Amino acid sequence: MSENEPLLSVQNMEKHFPVTKGLFKRQVGAVKAVDGISFDVFKGETLGLVGESGCGKSTTGRLVTRLLEPTAGKVVFEGQDITHMAQGKLRPLRRDMQMIFQDPYSSLNPRHTVGTIVGAPFRIQGVETEHGIKKAVQDLLGLVGLNPEHYNRYPHEFSGGQRQRIGIARTLALKPKLIIADEPVSALDVSIQAQVVNLLEDLQNELDLTYVVIAHDLSVVRHISDRVAVMYLGKIVEIADRKRLYDSPMHPYTNALLSAVPVPDPKSRKERERIRLTGDVPSPLNPPPACRFHTRCWKAQEICKQVEPPLEELASGHRVACHFPENAPQQAVQTPATAG
Amino acid sequence: MSSFLEVKDLKIHFPTDDGLVKSVDGLTFSLERGKTLGIVGESGSGKSVTSLGILGLHKGRGANISGEIWLDGEELVGASQEHVRGLRGKKMAMIFQDPLSSMHPFYTVGDQIIEAYRIHHKVSKAVAKKHAIDMLGRVGIPEPQRRVDSYPHEFSGGMRQRAMIAMALSCDPELLIADEPTTALDVTVQAQILDLMRDLQREFNSALIIITHDLGVVAELSDDILVMYGGKCVEYGTADDIFYRPEHPYTWGLLGSMPRLDREPTERLLPIKGSPPSLINVPPGCAFHPRCPYADKTGGKDRTEVPALLETEGGHLVRCHLDRAERRALWDNEIKPALETQ
Ligand SMILES: Nc1ncnc2c1ncn2[C@@H]1O[C@H](COP(=O)(O)OP(=O)(O)OP(=O)(O)O)[C@@H](O)[C@H]1O
Ligand SMILES: Nc1ncnc2c1ncn2[C@@H]1O[C@H](COP(=O)(O)OP(=O)(O)OP(=O)(O)O)[C@@H](O)[C@H]1O
Numbered sequence: 001m002s003e004n005e006p007l008l009s010v011q012n013m014e015k016h017f018p019v020t021k022g023l024f025k026r027q028v029g030a031v032k033a034v035d036g037i038s039f040d041v042f043k044g045e046t047l048g049l050v051g052e053s054g055c056g057k058s059t060t061g062r063l064v065t066r067l068l069e070p071t072a073g074k075v076v077f078e079g080q081d082i083t084h085m086a087q088g089k090l091r092p093l094r095r096d097m098q099m100i101f102q103d104p105y106s107s108l109n110p111r112h113t114v115g116t117i118v119g120a121p122f123r124i125q126g127v128e129t130e131h132g133i134k135k136a137v138q139d140l141l142g143l144v145g146l147n148p149e150h151y152n153r154y155p156h157e158f159s160g161g162q163r164q165r166i167g168i169a170r171t172l173a174l175k176p177k178l179i180i181a182d183e184p185v186s187a188l189d190v191s192i193q194a195q196v197v198n199l200l201e202d203l204q205n206e207l208d209l210t211y212v213v214i215a216h217d218l219s220v221v222r223h224i225s226d227r228v229a230v231m232y233l234g235k236i237v238e239i240a241d242r243k244r245l246y247d248s249p250m251h252p253y254t255n256a257l258l259s260a261v262p263v264p265d266p267k268s269r270k271e272r273e274r275i276r277l278t279g280d281v282p283s284p285l286n287p288p289p290a291c292r293f294h295t296r297c298w299k300a301q302e303i304c305k306q307v308e309p310p311l312e313e314l315a316s317g318h319r320v321a322c323h324f325p326e327n328a329p330q331q332a333v334q335t336p337a338t339a340g
Numbered sequence: 341m342s343s344f345l346e347v348k349d350l351k352i353h354f355p356t357d358d359g360l361v362k363s364v365d366g367l368t369f370s371l372e373r374g375k376t377l378g379i380v381g382e383s384g385s386g387k388s389v390t391s392l393g394i395l396g397l398h399k400g401r402g403a404n405i406s407g408e409i410w411l412d413g414e415e416l417v418g419a420s421q422e423h424v425r426g427l428r429g430k431k432m433a434m435i436f437q438d439p440l441s442s443m444h445p446f447y448t449v450g451d452q453i454i455e456a457y458r459i460h461h462k463v464s465k466a467v468a469k470k471h472a473i474d475m476l477g478r479v480g481i482p483e484p485q486r487r488v489d490s491y492p493h494e495f496s497g498g499m500r501q502r503a504m505i506a507m508a509l510s511c512d513p514e515l516l517i518a519d520e521p522t523t524a525l526d527v528t529v530q531a532q533i534l535d536l537m538r539d540l541q542r543e544f545n546s547a548l549i550i551i552t553h554d555l556g557v558v559a560e561l562s563d564d565i566l567v568m569y570g571g572k573c574v575e576y577g578t579a580d581d582i583f584y585r586p587e588h589p590y591t592w593g594l595l596g597s598m599p600r601l602d603r604e605p606t607e608r609l610l611p612i613k614g615s616p617p618s619l620i621n622v623p624p625g626c627a628f629h630p631r632c633p634y635a636d637k638t639g640g641k642d643r644t645e646v647p648a649l650l651e652t653e654g655g656h657l658v659r660c661h662l663d664r665a666e667r668r669a670l671w672d673n674e675i676k677p678a679l680e681t682q
């Protein structure tokens with residue numbers, strides 16, 4: 001794998017969940033949870049995935065880690081097409097790609113000790129450890145800021161933040177290359193969120209990890225990500241490096257999302273210019289045709305209801321799917337001006 | 341002159357098998373009509389118990405309640421359960437975090453608003469229904485004539501929250517308590533609901549208490565802010581006091597823990613170490629001392645003496661052993677610069 005090749009490449013990935021009815025489970029429709037998305041993740045970076053509830057973030061994470069089968073498209077990891085790899089062949093992949101889940105309460109077996117939980121990956125994968133599994137587990141506990149003496153304790157004896165650390169320690173056991181974290185801090189208190197965010201950043205630096213962080217909190221995503229993708233109803237509508245995305249968002253939906261975040265500064269109540277969307281996100285069962293955002297977009301024209309805007313690169317590394325983008329540069333990058 | 345709502349030394353303790361849970365432990369604040377008080381604090385700090393306490397919902401349920409709650413000149417802690425129940429709806433109402441828990445699944449949204457309205461207004465069903473349609477329209481439900489006959493499960497999360505606001509406001513309550521009214525909602529819908537609450541409050545001139553763990557939400561709505569930790573108020577002041585010159589180390593910690601969209605991104609967040617206390621074994625002295633980076637500057641008092649909630653300037657109250665000059669110096673020279681640049 002060359003330097004510029006992505007660690008993970010997702011190409012036109014689709015997941016339609018069938019909706020069935022009646023005794024014979026006749027298919028009457030499909031939830032287009034993920035509907036043709038493409039993105040790359042490069043080694044050592046953090047890609048943030050944001051969007052409102054139901055837009056397909058978790059489904060994307062599950063497709064990438066092969067917990068779900070895509071209905072179409074391709075997932076390429078380290079140059080290898082893993083889309084339809086047989087379960088038996090997935091074992092080495094399961095070591096390289098790990099998932100951290102939102103809920104630190106339900107993702108740990110209450111009847112197992114911390115030692116058993118964190119040591120499980122070694123046992124399942126049959127991995128030899130130099131000084132025994134116990135030592136390896138204690139090292140991991142130290143790494144995530146827990147006391148190695150917690151080895152024999154049970155999950156219920158820990159706070160939410162500590163449980164999330166236990167989950168992270170388990171994730172790190174087999175030295176994964178890519179970690180998909182699905183809402184890793186949203187169940188935690190504010191003060192604990194910050195501890196876990198810092199921990200994820202430290203571990204990334206120390207262990208050279210690559211992250212895909214899924215979250216609905218736009219402030220957390222900006223803090224933690226190098227690049228950010230915004231999803232709406234199963235599609236990526238904008239993807240860019242974090243500075244461009246937050247400083248000069250081009251898609252109307254991204255603009256609306258950012259302007260909706262309440263800011264902890266009483267002055268901004270008066271000063272901020274706001275974009276207010278009306279209504280709720282439409283159902284993914286019957287998403288609006290062409291541009292899916294047109295039912296809530298204040299810039300929508302006739303063309304938006306008829307032609308789906310492609311995800312195009314309008315500035316360097318900044319791709320947007322919109323017929324009338326905001327903050328668009330005068331000159332599109334596809335036609336670079338020649339000097340002289 | 342006394343305020344519209346005055347809470348004095350309110351204590352709500354629950355005897356349990358594990359010990360006494362001191363959920364609310366000596367809370368004092370007041371609120372005028374037309375004003376908004378924000379109550380912030382982390383999970384388990386006593387926010388919901390406080391709001392349920394004001395509505396009298398802990399009465400007769402084995403809780404030890406003491407102190408005073410004065411609403412428009414009437415004391416409620418000593419009042420009978422029936423009397424306080426009679427005040428709910430018209431005098432005071434509540435918006436809950438989870439609309440499904442406070443709406444009946446088997447009755448239409450309209451019927452629930454109609455019923456609430458007719459408890460306090462002797463009008464015909466038809467008149468009450470017209471009022472319900474009117475209220476649903478006001479909170480932004482599309483096609484209210486049709487939706488008035490829908491059941492709660494036929495609404496999306498945002499619409500349910502709106503319907504509950506319509507229900508809470510249907511009798512034009514003088515005090516409205518909103519407990520995490522937008523926590524379960526998407527950010528674009530949250531923005532709509534916050535706008536709506538602000539507009540309706542202005543129109544009805546009601547007193548509003550908004551309870552949340554989100555400092556952004558309180559900053560959007562509040563005139564005054566009360567910061568809770570371990571069942572007690574640790575800092576109280578105007579929104580400007582709390583955001584521009586906070587003096588309690590816990591408030592500093594909350595601000596440092598939050599990534600902010602309105603500033604250049606910082607390298608690192610500044611979390612609070614440890615985790616929030618159990619309300620059965622509240623740490624002695626200052627409940628925050630095990631997590632406080634400045635505890636050793638108080639000459640040992642932090643472990644032995646509960647600090648009093650004292651005025652620092654112009655109604656700004658702080659519960660901390662550090663002296664005022666030291667707190668100000670810490671904020672100006674260390675905390676504020678660290679939050680802004682890092
Ligand atoms: N197994 C399934 N069967 C049918 N529909 C599903 C299934 N899993 C997810 N969906 C639907 O797919 C859509 C996308 O769901 P997904 O969980 O990916 O959203 P999300 O962006 O993670 O949302 P949230 O922020 O609420 O976690 C939703 O409409 C959801 O109801
Ligand atoms: N009926 C009860 N019996 C015993 N303990 C209770 C009861 N109700 C609440 N508590 C306890 O009182 C404390 C404060 O609870 P409260 O619900 O007020 O927290 P909160 O600040 O609203 O938290 P959150 O942000 O999670 O909603 C908690 O420790 C809770 O377990």
Ligand code: SF4
Nearest residue numbers: 291294297304322323
């Ligand atoms: S394509 Fe049209 S409807 Fe869609 S976001 Fe752009 S302007 Fe709005």
Ligand SMILES: [Mg+2]
Nearest residue numbers: 057058059182
């Ligand atoms: Mg999800």
Ligand SMILES: [Mg+2]
Nearest residue numbers: 387388389519
């Ligand atoms: Mg609560």
